[in-house]
Amino acid sequence: MALQSLDVVRRSASTTPAPQARGALEVAKLIDISKCIGCKACQSACMEWNDLRDLVGTNQGSYDNPLDLSAQSWTVMRFYEEELPEKGLAWLIVKDGCLHCSEPGCLAACPAPGAILQHANGIVDFQQEYCIGCGYCQTGCPFNIPRYSMRDQKAYKCTLCSDRVSVGLEPACVKTCPTGALNFGAKADMTDLAEERIGELKERGFAEAAVYDPAGVGGTHVIYVLPHGDPELYRLPRAPRVSPIVRLWRSGLARTLGVVTMVSVVVAGIFHYMKVGPLEVPEEKGKESRP
């Protein structure tokens, strides 16, 4: 069973645990925005390794190309010009893509068994062969990441190169990054490295520098070093969490209660019939005497 994943900690729409005989070291990708020069080598590497080709788009007056994530673009560089009160004009370059949450909203929302897996190493992976194309993963995601392909009606996103990671390689984007803005390793090591970078940035006058590893989704397996601190500047949500509406909607407890109630309605019908008996039309006077 070599090709079977034995390290699945969570599996969408499943009533029993997934195979988890094989544990794994929790991994993370660190994106240090202070070191990113916006060269888009990571985008190219992603396309190359995953064999994806997005359409050649049109220039919209910015460096953003393609303009958005898509079923063919699992990571994109986003360029923001921000007027900061003390630092003046800043050019913020954010590598957008899946953050691989510890508590993934996409997985919670998915109704197709096994279409979304969370591996012990922290990678959240879509299994398109089981995807039914409902788009619920998009409603579950607090980061607006999964993209829907109109060609095959399946959802796609960054896999954190789960195929490479499973054989001990770093993700393609990390391998290609020329400035060291991207790093990959054990989550604990990446957190330490991020803290080290924060220290350096603070020495250089970035007093607000902070690590983005949001606790609202249980932490993520893609973490950022944000030199200016405030996630909103980088169009990242300040306190992301899976929407309580989605939690209730996809809650196993609420659904199970629903099923139990539906079965109870059927059982109640049977019991009512046994106890009360059918409602028959009583015999009418004079009717029997009819010829």
Next chain:
Amino acid sequence: MTAVPRPAPAAEEDVVPRYSTAARLSHWAVAVAYIALFFSGLALFHPFFFWTSSLFGGAAFMRLLHPYLGSAFFVFFLVYALRLREDNRLLPSDRQWLRGMTGYMTRKAELPVEGKYNAGQKMMYWSMLTIIPLLFLTGMAIWRPYFAPSLPLVFRRVAGLCHATLAFIMFVGIGVHVYAAYWTKGTMRAMTRGTVTGAWARFHHPVWYARVTGRRADAPPAEGR
């Protein structure tokens, strides 16, 4: 074991028309569409029922089919509901029926019914007339790939939650509806053959009987002829 005495078979002429052929076909179109909708939605409601997706050629195809089934169901239902709206107008006497509903359900008391439908049936009618359009709207809002992408995320989240909740309420309602038809003997034939026995009509809907036949419900039919 004593056999439960059944009412004497009605003489051939002692039947009252209750549903026209068109009404019956309309009803069964709604029913068939509902069954297909129910099983295709159930698979997505709880993984325990995911196997129902096999009835539709796999989950991905079932997911494609469900909104089309829903749209057909919605149209069938509106056509059918429009037909029944006059007879479902609420009357003052319905209040009395609802008050005595528990006694009726336990067969302890009989309740006067003024129209073609009792207040329980009318409640079912109006609740379905509320729930089904809402199910249609919330379903549209999460219909991939057509409508969902153009709606804000929060809208789709709320729609998803409401769709599941309403579908659940609807199942309970339909369950009561089907059971009530089975429990009240002599009712099913109204929807299968179009007629009910005179005895059934005089007993359950005396005023409607008088209106349809021009005879008094409390007088045995033999006398009038």
